[in-house]
Amino acid sequence: MDKKSYIDHEILKLLQSWGSIILPSTIFVIGLLILLDYLVTPQHFASFLVLRIVSIGLFLLLFFLNRRYLNKNLQLGITVAATIIVSFMVELMILATGGHKSSYYAGMTLTFVFIIGLLPISLSVTFSLAAIIYSIYLFPILIFDSVTDIKIFFNNNFFLGSIFIIGFIWRYINQKLLTNKLVLEYDLSEEKEQLKSYSTNLEHLVQERTKDLSISEKWHRAIFDHATDGIIVLDRNGTIINVNQKACDIHGFDRDALTGVSIELLDATGDRENYVQRMQKILDGESLIFETEHYKKDGSKVVLEVSSNAIKIEDETYIQSFYRDITEKKRIQEQLMHSTKMESIGVLAGGIAHNFNNILTAILGYAELLLEFSTLDDVSKQRVKNIESSARKAGVMVSKLLSFARRESHEVLPLNLHEVINDSLKLFEGVLNKKIGLKVNFAEQTPTIDGDPNQIEQIMMNLLVNARDAMPDGGLITITSRLIDVGGDRLNIPSYVEPGRYIMLSVSDTGTGISKEVINRIFDPFFTTKEKGKGTGLGLATVYGIVKDHKGYISVQSDVGKGTTFEIYFPISGRPGQKVVKPRVTMIEGNENILIVDDDNDVLNLVSDLLETHGYHVMPVNNSLNAIDVFKTNLAKIKLVITDIVMPLMEGNDLIKILKNIKPEIRILVISGYSDAAIREDGSIDAFLKKPFERMELLTTVRRILDTGRERLPLY
Helix, strand or coil, X not given: CCHHHHXXXXXXXXXXXXXXXXXXXXXXXXXXXXXXXXXXXXXXXXXXXXXXXXXXXXXXXXXXXXXXCCCHHHHHHHHHHHHHHHHHHHHXXXXXXXXXXXXXXXXXXXXXXXXXXXXXXXXXXXXXXXXHHHHHHHHHHHHHCCCCCHHHHHHHHHHHHHHHHHHHHHHHHHHHHHHHHHHHHHHHHHHHHHHHHHHHHHHHHHHHHHHHHHHHHHHHHHHHHHCCCEEEEEECCCEEEEECHHHHHHHCCCHHHHCCCEHHHHECCCCHHHHHHHHHHHHCCCCEEEEEEEECCCCCEEEEEEEEEEEEECCEEEEEEEEEECHHHHHHHHHHHHHHHHHHHHHHHHHHHHHHHHHHHHHHHHHHHHHHHCCCCHXXXXXXXXXXXXXXXXXXXXXXXXXXXXXXXXXXXXXEHHHHHHHHHHHCHHHCCCCEEEEEECXXXXXXXXXXXXXXXXXXXXXXXXXXXXXXXXXXXXXXXXEEEECCCCCCCCCCCCCEEEEEEEEEECCCCCCCCCHHHCCCCCCCCCCCCCCCCCHHHHHHHHHHHCCCEEEEEEECCCEEEEEEEEEECCCCCCCCCCCCCCCCCCCCEEEEECCCHHHHHHHHHHHHCCCCEEEEECCHHHHHHHHHHCCCCEEEEEECCCXXXXXXXXXXXHHHHHCCCCEEEEEECCCCCCCCCCCCCCXXXXXXXXXXXXXXXXXXXXXXXXXXXXXX
């Protein structure tokens, strides 16, 4: 409330409070006056008694109202009523005891004192009440009394006037003092409220700031402690001041163990000069991002990507560094680089092998022709046989290269991996010596995979031979298998293995192991750590190619002096196993017209020579475009087309489509150094021969196609 309202309210409360004192005091005084009446004027005692009892009753009613209600108008009404009651009571006594000469006019004086002097009322109300009291005294005397003693009458009025003036002045002074007091109280109260408000606001502000500070501290502490990267704070000397939980987890130490330790003690690079240079650059204000290695508690090393910068706190310079464990990332990068390298080498090896197969096809074919149709002495025949033997050895090597490059033909069927491995172990018993033990631990379930049993046997042969050679003094080879569901939780499974169900075949030895310097090269063609003459370097390259060709994955872990473990992941097919029955081989000559298409003239001439010597009529063409013209010209005569796939101007696949469009019933035999790049099981071809092929293979295949139609062999 405003100041005026406050003063009015406080005066009203004070008026009620004084009323609570004056009203009962008046009742008490009236009671004493009853005794006075009895002593002074016994003749009027009875009438005065009634008058005083009525007055006491009215005052009791006013007292009750004053105590019960706090209202400005009511309080003023009570004050006016009390003034009138007392004044009339005294005036009636005055008139009864001599009028203007009565000594009871002193009651009017007491009324002046009580009403005007003591009650906290305004000057206007004081004046009005004084006028009421004086009027009640004066006018009845003038009306009902005859003034005979002017002196006494004047004296009494003068005295009452003097009391009125004095009381009015008294009231003015008291009212002024009271108003000043209430103003001061109001101002003090306002200042107190303002101070209280300021105090409350300050308290709230302090609480909010404290809360904000607490939240900020908790927020930054949560960010610091729960960051996905390790955070380490160093002083300018490299001493660890603070670390978060992730940094502790990365290094394997508790926080207390790391705090106060020099960061240099964790550095596994041993390059102090580089460390000092980095520290100086950071302290000079340069932000650095670099890779390093740190020791863990167990002595192993962890590869870290570090982001560091200098921070200033209280005029002190600190170094804040974020540490990210990239050990797995580096390993994956190496795997991807290795995979990319192997793919590149595979493409190169496949291209070389294809061209080399054309050369070997000509060498072997002409060697066979020399042996069968030439008149040679025994020495010359032996020399031709030596040429043929060397060419066949070269063919085996090319076949391994094609296996590595995933361009070797193979027969895929659902098979039980455990049965194939057991059969392989029986065949390869002679590979192992008596000093080497063999332990097999297969998974209870035996799901099928899609694979070529001959190539699976080749994988086992290469791995067993390598394990044997790694244990010259004996040891143990352990072959295990287990089913794996590769999903989000990959555990120790290589990251490049795609999600799905696999059977993991593990071949472990306790041999010499493979050093870190060469482990990333063991699948490279022609790379070997064996002595000269004891290995071609194609064994593991062949394994790698076969596994990839089976849509599988291979990984290796090795510790020098402890042994090596190869893990191969084959996708599970779940199809029932089946066997392939190969057709019976026959050899029959013929006289049909055959179109031969190959861009390699040596192969073209060889095939032409082989077929012509067995009665066939051949039309050799060294490019696809000319072959189309020849085919159209001799459409009715040609019964079979023999074509290569990889050729300039037009690929063999496209040539086959065109020829089939011209003459849908034409028989097609494909010869190629590749297998999977060119052959499709789409009904376009009748048979396929992979270069280099033998004379008998070509002749029997040609005869079978011409006599029986399509050769129903699965082509992959």
